[in-house]
Amino acid sequence: MFPFPQGFVWGTATAAYQIEGAVAEDGRTPSIWDVFSAKPGNVRNGDTGAIACDHYHRVDEDLDLLADLGVDAYRFSVAWPRVIDDAGQVNRRGLDFYRRLVDGLHRRGVEPFLTLYHWDLPQSLEDRGGWTARDTALRYVDYAQVVHEALGDQVRHVTTLNEPWVSAWCGYGLGIHAPGHADPGMALAATHHLLLAHGLTAGRLREKDPSTRVGITLNLSPCEPATDTEADRAAARRVDGQLNRLYLDPLRRGSYPQDVLDLYREHTDYAFVRDGDLAAINAPLDFLGINYYRPNSVADRPESSDPLRADVRIPPGVPVTAMDWPVQPDALTDLLHRVSADYGPLPLYITENGAAYEDYADPDGRVQDPQRVDFLRGHLRAAHRAIEEGVDLRGYFLWSLLDNFEWSEGFAKRFGIVHVDYPTQRRTLKSSAHWYRDVIARGGPDV
Numbered sequence: 001m002f003p004f005p006q007g008f009v010w011g012t013a014t015a016a017y018q019i020e021g022a023v024a025e026d027g028r029t030p031s032i033w034d035v036f037s038a039k040p041g042n043v044r045n046g047d048t049g050a051i052a053c054d055h056y057h058r059v060d061e062d063l064d065l066l067a068d069l070g071v072d073a074y075r076f077s078v079a080w081p082r083v084i085d086d087a088g089q090v091n092r093r094g095l096d097f098y099r100r101l102v103d104g105l106h107r108r109g110v111e112p113f114l115t116l117y118h119w120d121l122p123q124s125l126e127d128r129g130g131w132t133a134r135d136t137a138l139r140y141v142d143y144a145q146v147v148h149e150a151l152g153d154q155v156r157h158v159t160t161l162n163e164p165w166v167s168a169w170c171g172y173g174l175g176i177h178a179p180g181h182a183d184p185g186m187a188l189a190a191t192h193h194l195l196l197a198h199g200l201t202a203g204r205l206r207e208k209d210p211s212t213r214v215g216i217t218l219n220l221s222p223c224e225p226a227t228d229t230e231a232d233r234a235a236a237r238r239v240d241g242q243l244n245r246l247y248l249d250p251l252r253r254g255s256y257p258q259d260v261l262d263l264y265r266e267h268t269d270y271a272f273v274r275d276g277d278l279a280a281i282n283a284p285l286d287f288l289g290i291n292y293y294r295p296n297s298v299a300d301r302p303e304s305s306d307p308l309r310a311d312v313r314i315p316p317g318v319p320v321t322a323m324d325w326p327v328q329p330d331a332l333t334d335l336l337h338r339v340s341a342d343y344g345p346l347p348l349y350i351t352e353n354g355a356a357y358e359d360y361a362d363p364d365g366r367v368q369d370p371q372r373v374d375f376l377r378g379h380l381r382a383a384h385r386a387i388e389e390g391v392d393l394r395g396y397f398l399w400s401l402l403d404n405f406e407w408s409e410g411f412a413k414r415f416g417i418v419h420v421d422y423p424t425q426r427r428t429l430k431s432s433a434h435w436y437r438d439v440i441a442r443g444g445p446d447v
């Protein structure tokens with residue numbers, strides 16, 4: 001038995017664009033993901049989030065799933081383009097949806113953990129520069145205040161951003177996510193404005209309502225050298241810098257890591273960093289959300305034209321998920337220790353952890369996913385070990401409640417513990433959902 005502490009928060013997570021659908025209803029305006037996914041070649045099989053899990057119309061049914069699982073909390077995101085229209089005006093009908101959602105959670109005894117931004121920037125703001133423009137950070141602060149005024153009395157935990165690294169680097173640096181730019185200088189400007197949006201908002205919300213717990217969620221991956229050579233060790237440090245320290249350092253220490261800034265001098269002069277910005281970004285945090293999926297085994301790639309000059313490999317013999325991500329739960333324990341030691345003390349939550357596998361319904365309509373159960377069990381044990389060794393980990397949100405729109409992979413990759421048959425929108429609990437329900441009821445996995 002691996003008993004978690006009393007009060008440990010058991011949850012599941014989703015994000016608006018990945019599940020809601022109803023992209024043109026009740027005054028919602030287009031987001032960068034509507035525009036990006038509509039362009040052929042950007043998303044596998046031409047999938048878009050136009051319908052997704054139709055959660056917008058099935059919210060009660062989906063909340064019943066949460067109640068059935070017995071979760072303590074649910075992490076969801078608000079879609080900015082539902083709440084603010086292209087003229088910058090508040091859209092009450094959009095806010096009403098989230099009011100109903102939050103009420104529905106409370107009625108079922110489930111605590112809402114609200115994420116303000118999970119990648120669906122209004123396209124109208126992208127047309128004015130998106131996250132490369134400082135003004136977007138200021139617009140974000142306005143948007144955050146609107147949501148807080150509408151829902152703040154019902155929502156204690158607010159996360160400003162989900163994975164700013166992905167927004168900045170996949171969206172502006174690599175071109176593989178919306179809005180599809182591939183320029184490292186833009187990715188760095190986006191990074192800074194995302195962090196500024198976070199910091200200004202955290203400061204503002206704390207001023208207005210000290211009872212709100214404000215956090216941010218980062219995707220963190222331990223980076224290990226593929227071999228013990230000096231070259232691979234240096235490569236691992238570069239990847240760690242760009243992926244982890246570029247976000248953790250300004251948030252927790254008020255400075256950007258110099259080695260990372262130096263790597264990109266050819267691509268930007270950093271004129272977007274203004275006096276006072278880093279102090280704002282360094283605003284006190286009530287908690288840090290960590291999304292953990294995999295570590296990186298890094299090899300030097302001297303011939304690469306990319307400033308990182310690195311290859312991320314799968315260590316030999318390590319199993320992988322349907323995303324080709326290596327399954328290495330022990331790295332989660334190390335990561336939690338490192339974050340606490342280098343950037344704590346700070347309450348931590350695992351705001352995402354989970355895996356995609358090739359799930360299907362058998363002739364009896366059952367969905368058996370023993371590999372996911374193994375994955376989750378391993379990671380819960382790793383989290384449990386960290387707690388026993390003194391890490392202040394407060395909760396775990398499984399990604400994801402439902403199979404959903406997995407960004408550039410479309411619907412091909414299934415992360416849910418509840419299977420979604422997209423043509424009929426039928427929901428079926430996978431065996432992992434039954435297992436997770438038992439884990440929650442017992443307060444930890446039994447083996």
Ligand code: FCB
Binds near residue numbers: 166291
């Ligand atoms: C994370 C995202 C989440 C989901 C998982 C698999 O990077 O935050 O929306 O796509 O990966």
